Amino acid sequence: MKRHVITVAGLATVAALALSGCSGGGGSTSSDENPSGEITVLTNRTDIVDTVLKDYVTEFQKTYPDVQVKFEALTDYEGDVRIRLNSRDYGDVLLIPTSNVTRDQYPQFFEPLGDEQELSQTYRFTNDGAYDGTVYGLSTFGSAMGYVFNRDVWTAAGITTPPATAEEYLADLQKIKDTGVTPYYTNYKDGWPLSSLAGNIGGVTGASALNDMTTDDAPWTSGTDIAEIDGLLYDTVAAGLSEADPTTTNWEESKTLLANGQIGSMILGSWAVSQMQDAAEAAGKSRDTIGFWPMPWQTDGQFTSVTATDKLLAVSKFSENKPAAKAWVDWFENESGFAESQGAISPLKADDAPATLSDFTDLGVQYIELDPRPQGKESLITDIANAAEITLFGEKYRQELIDTARGARDGDEQSFFADLNSRWGQAVADTQ
Template identity: 55%
Template sequence: MARKHAASALAVMTALTLTACSTGDDGGSGEGGLSGTITVLTNRTDIVETTLRDYVTEFQKTYPDIDVEFEAITDYEGDVSIRLNSQDYGDVLLVPNSVTKDQLPQFFEPLDTVDALSATYRFIDEQAYEGQVYGIATFGTANGYVLNKKVWAEAGITEPPTTPQAFLDALEAVGEKTDATPYYTNYADGWPLSQWQNNQGSFAGAEAVQIRDAQEAPWSDGNEQYALDSLLFDVVAGGLSEADPTTTNWEESKNLLASGDVATMVLGSWAVPQIQAATETVGGAPEDISIWPMPWKTDDAFQSRVGGDYKLGISKHSDNKAAARAWLDWFVTESTFAVDEGGISPVVGAESPDTLKDFDTFGVQQIELTPSPAGQESLDSDIYNEAEIDLFGDQYRRALIDVARGAGSGDRLSFFEDLNSRWDSARIANDG
């Protein structure tokens, strides 16, 4: 695939690289006199010895005296979140989702102000606090569900369902008319369940977070949180997912969707190229794999929340912050990572990726969430942490699935009542 980066960003990023983060061992050679070794933490165990090394080769054409070493971590969220308690977490790393905005200054180096970087980058508000940016997206992703269109077509569905009931009906048709499992939860690995939450805004719009934070009972009919979690509950309760969720496997799920043994998974657009690649070994065709919007419309249009994927940040304890900044800037503006991943470039003005062609076909509106007001950057996480509801984790949705499949006590009503009670108490405690 051709590179699709905004050329104008290069001059801006070169200037930033040479002026920002001047502390550390700058050495005496290479562009801007930068040299030394940096360690980059990554969750991409699958490409650490291939694609990522190729990027380093290109990087060193500009910075020949900076050596880049990767540390690939399988349980990235769990392991790195623990390592943040030490000073040993590399020089450049993906900001773990467990880090709340008010914690960013404790662990990461400020990169510049929101105002200064907003002309060059998208999604910068997502890892910013008190006007300072601490992480820049590796790429952007659109959210919805990834599907095998060939399987759906065999079931008679060639356009995205427009209501939750229509979505459930479509999955039932898949189950009745094909040999595929209609939906795959990825319950065992857990982290894919957080992909449901990434669809916030698809129902409530750009101010979805502020709307939820003001609600006494988000898990009530008519609210976005209810819509998201009720749909997952109904899929499982209706017998439309795998028979035993405790045996699911993320890597295998990509093969199952690619081959047509599974029809649907709620994931971001980042997953499309990975599953398309799997068709080469398990059968099927790359064009069978696409992403469609969640099954509801606003003003007669589908909406997909578009946001940054993992953000690259620089450790506050790095001994070579200038070299670390050089890698960060080069990676997000000059590498082909965003394009290779089928993602949306974080650089303002870049072209839309091929993975979103169906969004264009069906007129899906891409929306970015409205940043929280100053002084309330961490309100949302303060509420859900106080309530012990891991909106972006896996525990409460695992519990929801257990209730839906009859392996947990209670029912939908009691489960949601408990969530609402805990949420409202936490909201009041945080002056919501």
């Protein structure tokens, strides 16, 4: 198992590698040192577009006074951008959609930002935004996987240490239910939070888990990462340990429900901790009410957590103002402090771990960074998932799993996993 701590020793590369000085695939210096004009930045952060992001523009213009920045905040970001990618009208800077753009399509839609090997000296998660050795998207921030929880709720149920096995986890959720609190919240209706469960791939068997799935014709088999992840969700719902009616869940409301102790936990990345703490503070409670624990799997007696990028920031291949667009990406990555404001892992290797992971520090959690996808085969895992019609990095099949577990859909866990294995195995054969 490959393990990495979040803080990485070593010096950052020199300023010549700044994105505003990158063009083509090799990270050469741009001749436009004083960009000007207007750029449009697409964002999914409808909650901060008129506050935090507006303040960022003010700071950005202290360095680039001749660049005007306009935001388009999209509520259905993935859906809207999916449509707009069919044209050339998708802004100058955007977050790469995760559900419908494969790695081999990056050169079709996005401008090269530099050489992967060079940029990886400064930035974390560069492989996630790279294809064939060239980086097309840089991490906005990273997260460690686990679950956010209401500390008061778990303590009231007699739980003061994180469960170390799936069986202990389910038993603890039952203890919480016995106190009258909904132990777990799926966020089924909004859907996208369910996609974050895939971020746990690697937490059970190690850093090669995702790449291993590209040659496994039956990955939903006991002991594999994806079987443990989806099996835990199935068992949670089947045991009545989640909300009574998942079709009525609401993401924004879930923050308040967790803060007020009406629900006990949600499996998410560490990026969610600060948002839940904000909700606790707004409800008149201590920010420490919200905690973050690792998933109930251990290796050699130690908890593990997979670290991975959140959204990737890219420049449109069809931008008419690429120097200004690259200047914004460069400033956002290096100067904005966005990751720190979100309590998330910085994309800069020189930065320390965030305070939101203090529980992990106390527990001695070992961080796992997945093995890079093989060069030239970066999109293989997505190609297999698409051929199998399994939304591995989305929510649809997990919504179907939840419906099966709660009796709203025919079948059981065994038949559900058998169907996934059948489709996946055929797709593996067809894509080799």
